[in-house]
Amino acid sequence: MTEKVLMSGNHVIGEAAVRAGCSFYAGYPITPQNELTEYMAGAMAKLDDGTFIQAESEIAAINMLIGASMAGARVMTSSSSPGISLKQEGISFLSALELPAVIVNCMRGGPGLGNIAPSQGDYFQATRGGGHGDYRNIVLGPASGQEICDLVTKAFDYADEYLTPVMILLDGMMGQMMEPVVFPEYRDISTLPEKTWKIDGAKGRPRRVIKSLLLDVNVEEAHNWKLVRRYEQIKDKIQMAESYKTSDAKLTVIAYGIAARIAKSAVDRAREEGIKAGLLRPVTLWPFPERSLREAASNNTEFLVYEMSTGQMIEDVRLSLNGSSRIHFHGRPGGPVSTPADIYEQIKKYYPR
Amino acid sequence: MADKNKGRIKINSELCKGCYLCISVCPKHIIAVSETLNHQGYYPSKSTDSSDDPKCTGCAMCATICPDVAIEVYRD
Amino acid sequence: MTETIFKRPKYLKDAVFHYCPGCGHGITHRLVAEVIEELDIADRSICVPPAGCAVLAYDYFDIDVGEAAHGRGAAVATGLKRVLPDRIVFTYQGDGDMAAIGTAETIHAANRGENITTIFINNGTYGMTGGQMAPTTLVGQKSTTTPGGRDTKRDGNPLRLSEMLALLDGTIYIERVSVTSPKNIRAAKKAIKKAFQIQMDRLGYSLVEVLSPCPTNWKMSPVDSCKWIDEYMTKTFPIGVIKDNSENK
Known part of the structure; x- marks a missing residue:
């Protein structure tokens, strides 16, 4: 399937995961990501060693992933905001146990039960480590069908390389949108580095223990610092952002995911009107692409952060820029999606004179 | 027969x-409490068989009932 | 010639148990280790310990161990077993873990007929956290959260999880045993061995519930604790085979 195919975002995640060698999926129905769960049910059944489990709960699903990841499989689960809240226990454990896993959050309006409209209200939860304890997860925010495919592929590799859960953070609109995608070839899992930590029975080797209970405070502290050293490595190596017409921009919109798609059209319209607008789109939400932001800031631009929330990513923008630039904000929490015309108006409103 | 079994x-x-x-389970009543503390701070059981x-x-x-696998049994 | 009648089983590490005097965990650990040795499955067995007193089981069982969060043993074991269908995966869980916080995971793993084995320690209390009421605490039994005794109007009734699980089509073998006397301990071992054998034969879900003394939290001597199980606990939780479908498979 190297030719272009038209697929919804949720299906792209599933197909990309299968091609990346995912052989274990557990999930629980929740809108707006059900198409992905359904896709995995079919896809896993086609594999010789594929497992699909419709779990009794989000908590059970993430804990099944823990077991399957301990056994060495490439594993994935998906959900939407309220379901991801339930998974936080398991995500904290995966992080503590240093287990690779890919977790998809197809965000919807919240807090609480909220609604099933597109939203970006889970940014804090995703990028701060939404469960208990001192940890971070890699968080990737795709903005197109093709990028969903590319980032899901990368997510499995990052998870294995850095022994951490990796979250794909998108929204209901990205999940439903049909776009052309070119998929990579199927990954031959046998060519990947051996997981020398997995547990599969101590045959011909010393037994292994995968645990997160570290009662000795010094051992737990050392474990925390070990994780931090890995996080520093991740920060150094995988920051990603797209810069669009930023070199001469006087006002740079910062947005991710579907919000960035909308903002891009608004930037194009502004440019047609002679307004020097640009777009900086974080692709990695954690690690946040601080270097790209600082580089953009060095061109004396002001920033307009647009989020489908009351303002969460803006805190990372402020931390990255550390007071060096003026930062404006436009947010629509709870589900409404701004049009390019709306964002164009915001660009005009905040454009420095 | 004297030394057998x-x-x-x-x-x-x-x-x-x-x-x-x-x-409590010894049918021959040949286990008793020792007078000396062990390093854990318990008075351990001891055999009083002559x-x-x-x-x-x-x-x-x-x-069989020892929760601490502290007893080994032999037959000469 | 000296014949060794009884010694520490091979796959029980040479460590001092952290359990309190007279605790049933030590006996049950030993039985599991003996069964693993006798069935010669140590190099393909994986233990999933709980959160609770037995959380440190990895210090004792000399086999691969993957720790689960409180109550999630059945889900973690499901993941392991589905990826490694020819390995022997067992959970070792307490009553709070199994019958309170992990009820959903337990029931659904059993209902799916996951080919795993569960050793379920029922001591009627949350031992590690200091003796609070468990789902299995007897009516009238005192605990730190039922200081006047378990009152059914306020606290509900003891949960018979094994009987509940026996209603499910996915479960093959469920037996309740106790470790209160050499005779009962030998029966417990037989049940544990059978449960593992059922998994080896790929028949489905097997569970052994072990009525286990917790002298510390019961505030009784170890000997009295065993008597209390025999005289009172077995009235609510009768020992014996609750379900055995292994012959029909």
């Missing part, structure tokens, strides 16, 4: 936590 127990007094379940007139049959009831 005679049992012998070895209590690891450092593993013993003094629950005395072994004493070498002159051994009563232990090696039934292993004591070892």
Whole structure:
């Protein structure tokens, strides 16, 4: 399937995961990501060693992933905001146990039960480590069908390389949108580095223990610092952002995911009107692409952060820029999606004179 | 017959936590509480079987119920 | 010739148990280790310990161990077993873990007929956290959260999880045993061995519930604790085979 195919975002995640060698999926129905769960049910059944489990709960699903990841499989689960809240226990454990896993959050309006409209209200939860304890997860925010495919592929590799859960953070609109995608070839899992930590029975080797209970405070502290050293490595190596017409921009919109798609059209319209607008789109939400932001800031631009929330990513923008630039904000929490015309108006409103 | 099928127990007094379940199940009443504390701070069980007139049959009831795997049983 | 009648099983590490005097965990650990040795499955067995007193089981079982969060043993074991269908995966869980916080995971793993084995320690209390009421605490039994005794109007009734699980088509073998006497302990071992054998034969879900003394939290001597199980606990939780479908498979 190297030719272009038209697929919804949720299906792209599933197909990309299968091609990346995912052989274990557990999930629980929740809108707006059900198409992905359904896709995995079919896809896993086609594999010789594929497992699909419709779990009794989000908590059970993430804990099944823990077991399957301990056994060495490439594993994935998906959900939407309220379901991801339930998974936080398991995500904290995966992080503590240093287990690779890919977790998809197809965000919807919240807090609480909220609604099933597109939203970006889970940014804090995703990028701060939404469960208990001192940890971070890699968080990737795709903005197109093709990028969903590319980032899901990368997510499995990052998870294995850095022994951490990796979250794909998108929204209901990205999940439903049909776009052309070119998929990579199927990954031959046998060519990947051996997981020398997995547990599969101590045959011909010393037994292994995968645990997160570290009662000795010094051992737990050392474990925390070990994780931090890995996080520093991740920060150094995988920051990603797209810069669009930023070199001469006087006002740079910062947005991710579907919000960035909308903002891009608004930037194009502004440019047609002679307004020097640009777009900086974080692709990695954690690690946040601080270097790209600082580089953009060095061109004396002001920033307009647009989020489908009351303002969460803006805190990372402020931390990255550390007071060096003026930062404006436009947010629509709870589900409404701004049009390019709306964002164009915001660009005009905040454009420095 | 005198020496045939005679049992012998070895209590690891450092593993013993003094629950005395072994004493309660020994059919020959040849286990008692020691007068010396072990390093864990318990008075461990000890065998009182006499070498002159051994009563232990090696039934292993004591070892079976020992929660600390502190008893080994032999038959000479 | 000296014959060894009884010694520490091979796959029980040479460590001092952290359990209190007279605790049933030690006996049950030993039985599991003996069964693993006798069935010669140590190099393909994986233990999933709980959160609770037995959380440190990895210090004792000399086999691969993957720790689960409180109550999630059945889900973690499901993941392991589905990826490694020819390995022997067992959970070792307490009553709070199994019958309170992990009820959903337990029931659904059993209902799916996951080919795993569960050793379920029922001591009627939350041992590690200091003796609070468990789902299995008897009516009238005192605990730190039922200081006047378990009152059914306020606290509900003891949960018979094994009987509940026996109603499910996915479960093959469920037996309740106790570790209160050499005779009962030998029966417990037989049940544990059978449960593992059922998994080896790929028949489905097997569970052994172990009525286990907790002298510390019951505030009784170890000997009295065993008597209390025999005289009172077995009235609510009768020992014996609750379900055995292994012959029909």
